[in-house]
Amino acid sequence: MAIKVKVGLIGALDMLKFKNMAKVREMAIQAAPANEITADYAxxxxxxxxxxxxxxxxxxKVIEHGGAGAKTYLMRSKDGGPLAYFRAGQYLSLKLAIDGSSVTRPYSISSAPADALKGAVSVTVRSNPGGFAAEYMLKEFKEGDEVLSSGPQGNFYYEPLRDPQHIVALAGGSGITPFLSMAQAIADGTEDFDLTILFGSRTREQILFREELDELAAGCDKIHVVHVLSDEKADGFEHGFITADLIRKYASAPYSVFVCGPEAMYNFLKxxxxxxxxxxxxxxxxxxxVTKKIAxxxxxxxxxxxxxxxxxxxQGADEYEISAKSEEPILVAVERAGITAPSRCRSGECGWCRSKVISGTYFAPPENENRRYADVTWNYIHPCATFPTSDMVIEVPAEYTPGRK
Ligand code: FES
Known part of the structure; x- marks a missing residue:
């Protein structure tokens, strides 16, 4: 049976327009000037x-936090201009050349986002005996040194679409830094949420940024700081560890919990x-x-x-033979061999180091497993959080470095 379709005048004009589309586009291309398209779009x-x-x-400037065994590095942009604006809680990945290896380390930003617009940013590094990069930085980094950093990275920030108005921050040691940035952002009006920080330290002497935190809390009723001491009893301080009962004591629902601290603290808090x-x-x-006790x-x-x-x-046209310990992430072995490979978070989260496995077997711990389903299927790994369990052949992307093609 024939189907009758009624086409009105407007419909007929539309069809004519559609029919001529390719011709009109070709005419527009021919009429356009031959100069290069500008890359200078706002x-x-x-x-x-x-x-x-x-x-x-x-x-x-380098500030020493004596009792806490840490240093804060106040840095500015080399060209004097503004630095990338960030969300309080994000981190920078610093690129370091240590003993012939090119390595990166992520450090939470401890300064306020507003400071970035003035070209200033700071990170805090705490001593980590046996740690490769932290010990190097604490020993070698000094005023006037230049360092390359990534742009702001990470998802550890307040998000009003997801989080209630109240954030309960659980911090241990240098894990206070993202919360210090958040507190400053609240105090200067950049962010608008209530922040209760439960900050675990061993003793009063080891509390990082104690004066700064107490001053921010005293000047802004949206910020509350509770110091929790594990190794010392003192008036005005909680004693012991951060527990569910302690969180309930200072927080009433609804709230989000943000955690930043050492591995032992995460294990306890689970x-x-x-x-x-x-x-x-x-x-x-x-x-x-990644856990240091992967075995x-x-x-x-x-x-x-x-x-x-x-x-x-x-890596591109180059091929290297390296040796790698089963209990160290593949990325560490790659860097130790002097190969510059891309990385940011070093936790399996950002995907920056994504590499292809051509052959061989490996172990990717479930707590760091953030690969897409397709990557798992097609044997792509995050070498920062993957451990070799046999001889392997892998393809690692090249890292862009300023001044190098
Ligand atoms: S550096 Fe982020 S996933 Fe490997």
Missing amino acids: INNNARALHPDYQELIVD GELDKLGLPRKNIRCEMLG EAAGFPEDAKGRTFAIKVR
């Missing part, structure tokens, strides 16, 4: 300013946070890196423990 410039490939920084019964979306943990992780292959494997690393 929107591109804004995107570059907010998400730079790299920022060149100079260490302006059970305590479960007791709170909060929705998963209201618990945010800052990246932890004890469930599922780590018994026959790979304590072994060293040969890895063939392909």
Whole structure:
């Protein structure tokens, strides 16, 4: 049966317009000037300013936190201009050349976002005996030194679409830095939420940024700071560890919990946070890196423990043969061999180091597993959070470095 379709005058004109579209487009192309398209669009410039490939920084001042075994590095942009604006809680990945290796380390920004617009930013590094980069920085970094940093990275910030108005921050040691940035952002009006910080330290002497935090709390009724001392009893301080009961004492629902501290603190808090019964979306943990005791992780292959494997690393037209310990992330072995590879979070979260496995087996711990389903299927890994369990062949992307093609 024939179907009758009525086409009105407007419809007929539309069809004619559609029919002529290719011809009209061709005429427009022919009529256009032959000069190069400008790359100087305002929107591109804004995107570059907010998400730079790299920022060149100079260490302006070093502040020692004696009892806490830490130093804060106040840095400024090398060209004197503004630095990339960030969300309080984000981090920078610093690029360091140590003993012939090019490595990166992520450090939470401890300064206020508003300072970035004046070209200033700071990070705090705490002593980590046996740690490669922290010990190097604490020993070697001094005023006037230049360092390359990434743009602001990470998702550890207040998000009003997800978080209630009240954030309960659980901090340990240098894990206070993202919360110091948040407190400053609240105090200067950049952010608008209530922040209760439960800050665990061993003793009063070891409290990082005590004066700054207490001053911010005294000057702004949206900021509350509770110091929790594990090794000392003192009036006006909580004693012990941060527990579910302590959180309930200072927080009434609804609230989100943000956690930043050492691995032992995360391990302890897992059970305590479960007791709170909060929705998963209201618990945010800052990246932890990867566990140092990977051989004890469930599922780590018994026959790979304590072994060293040969890895063939392909990067563009180059190929390198390196050796890698089964209990160290592949990225560490790559860097130790002097190969410059991209990385940011070093926790398996950002995907910056994403590499292709051509052959071989590996272990990726579930707590750092953030690969897309397609990447798992097609054998892409995050070498920062992946451990070799056999000889391997991998393809690692090249890292863009200013001044290098
Ligand atoms: S550096 Fe972020 S996933 Fe590897």
